[in-house]
Amino acid sequence: MAIITIIGIGQYGSALACVAAEKGNEIRMAGSPVDDEIVDACRKTGRHPKVDVPYPENVKFYHCRDWEKAVEGADFLIGAVNSFGVDWFLNDILMKLDPSVPVLSAAKGLMEKRDGTLISYPSYWESKLAKAGIKRDIYALGGPGTAEGIINHDHTHVTICGKDNAILKMMKNALQASWYHISLTHDAEGLETAVAIKNAYALGVAIALGRAHRLDKGAEQPHFNSQAAVFYQAAKEMLRVLELEHAELDSALVGIGDLYVTSMGARTRKFGLLLGEGKTCEEAQELLGGITLESLVVVRRLSHAMTVKARQGKVNLSDFPLLQYVMSVLETGKANALPWRRFTYENL
Numbered sequence: 531m532a533i534i535t536i537i538g539i540g541q542y543g544s545a546l547a548c549v550a551a552e553k554g555n556e557i558r559m560a561g562s563p564v565d566d567e568i569v570d571a572c573r574k575t576g577r578h579p580k581v582d583v584p585y586p587e588n589v590k591f592y593h594c595r596d597w598e599k600a601v602e603g604a605d606f607l608i609g610a611v612n613s614f615g616v617d618w619f620l621n622d623i624l625m626k627l628d629p630s631v632p633v634l635s636a637a638k639g640l641m642e643k644r645d646g647t648l649i650s651y652p653s654y655w656e657s658k659l660a661k662a663g664i665k666r667d668i669y670a671l672g673g674p675g676t677a678e679g680i681i682n683h684d685h686t687h688v689t690i691c692g693k694d695n696a697i698l699k700m701m702k703n704a705l706q707a708s709w710y711h712i713s714l715t716h717d718a719e720g721l722e723t724a725v726a727i728k729n730a731y732a733l734g735v736a737i738a739l740g741r742a743h744r745l746d747k748g749a750e751q752p753h754f755n756s757q758a759a760v761f762y763q764a765a766k767e768m769l770r771v772l773e774l775e776h777a778e779l780d781s782a783l784v785g786i787g788d789l790y791v792t793s794m795g796a797r798t799r800k801f802g803l804l805l806g807e808g809k810t811c812e813e814a815q816e817l818l819g820g821i822t823l824e825s826l827v828v829v830r831r832l833s834h835a836m837t838v839k840a841r842q843g844k845v846n847l848s849d850f851p852l853l854q855y856v857m858s859v860l861e862t863g864k865a866n867a868l869p870w871r872r873f874t875y876e877n878l
Contacts, residue, residue: 531554534606534607535597537597540610544578546680548585558590561592563618565593601627607633608671615637616637620658638722646835646838648723652669669692672724673687674686674792687711687787689714691715691781717780720777723781725788726824727785730853733801733802734855735757735799735802736801737802737856738756738760738806739753740806744807760873767852770845772785797818800818811863829853832853
């Protein structure tokens with residue numbers, strides 16, 4: 531059995547802790563600088579305040595200031611931070627971590643270079659570490675799976691990407707369970723881009739449904755047709771972005787699967803429904819208790835990256851009508867009619 535340290539005590543980090551602990555591994559969870567109260571609650575009750583499932587007994591909790599104790603003797607470390615903790619994780623953890631300890635990132639998101647190139651968080655961290663004279667390969671986990679579903683043993687298929695086969699297989703053996711299935715790939719940028727941009731497009735599917743509910747005037751219908759129509763366009767635009775990144779087919783399909791689960795049952799869906807129903811970003815976030823939304827960061831970065839690439843003649847913005855629509859909703863606070871006719875094609 532392995533010793534696994536998880537930095538980040540949010541819902542997804544908690545889900546991974548439950549999976550790994552049920553395999554018999556020793557799990558040490560450390561929070562971020564703002565998580566001391568959550569750590570105290572977990573120690574006292576054995577439960578996360580926002581996750582109504584008890585942690586297995588072999589999960590231990592550490593305050594952020596004690597993270598180095600949590601990583602002593604660990605076989606690998608999982609970074610389960612959100613988009614707003616990317617630089618903190620780099621400067622306060624990775625810069626100080628023993629380079630011999632493998633790192634697996636569960637964060638989903640992208641950084642943007644000035645030329646419009648999108649890079650994954652692992653690539654961003656690796657480049658910053660290299661400038662500081664630190665050689666480290668960072669592995670990443672991505673794929674369709676809500677924290678709630680994982681905790682409740684719903685069959686889940688994810689992928690771990692990275693360079694070294696032995697480390698990839700070690701991580702897989704430590705985490706794979708009878709309901710938690712893991713594939714492996716060297717296509718790190720393709721996979722990480724796919725599972726990040728799906729957040730932007732899942733928001734589009736949810737906004738469309740929320741707008742349809744608003745027009746229903748209380749008699750809500752399922753609107754499977756319109757959801758499918760927007761899902762089609764979302765997948766189409768995702769594939770165009772992933773083609774630019776030279777993503778492998780399996781990585782692209784993992785992203786499409788992640789688009790589905792995020793559209794159907796994650797925080798992004800709840801937020802998008804509220805936007806479609808007429809709420810502003812601020813109002814929707816307040817109604818959801820100020821939850822962290824990766825989709826907001828991804829939409830803005832992806833939209834800007836495509837705008838830069840359009841200026842360079844590498845893409846045509848008319849090929850991304852759904853992305854443009856979602857960005858306009860965030861900018862104006864108004865979920866107007868979707869550009870349905872721009873989703874159609876004539877392959878004659």
